[in-house]
Amino acid sequence: MTKKVKEKKKEKKTEKKEIPDFNPGDTVQVFVQIQEGGKTRVQRFQGTVIKKKGGGISKTFTVRKVTQGIGIERIFPLKSPNIEEIKIIRRGKTRRAKLYYLRERKGKKAKVKEAR
Secondary structure, eight states: OHHHHHHHHHHHHHTTSOOOOOOTTOEEEEEEEEEETTEEEEEEEEEEEEEEEOOGGGOEEEEEEEETTEEEEEEEETTOTTEEEEEEEEOBOOSOSOOGGGGTOOGGGGOOOBOO
8 A cells, every 4th residue: 555655656756747759769869867976967868769668657668879889778767757858859660669679780770760
């Protein structure tokens, strides 16, 4: 019982933010608050959404980007208070919900076609 009450309180705190509707294959920019020492700053992470998982307050999404030939994947809780903003840069056209095949591809083959 108390677990449900705590979840409801967390949902109310994070519910105020407007989260855009995005899907796997979309290119997004995620602005995340990072604490370094006693200061906080906003860090931008831009990449392709590989998957969305879960439901309710525990919903997460994974963003992948390739920097200097090294693939970096980061998992973000959708309703995290540390996420300041999510911007959709480009809509992608895919036939799959999980784009794990992008991990093996390199260069132009790792791109997702743009939705019309």
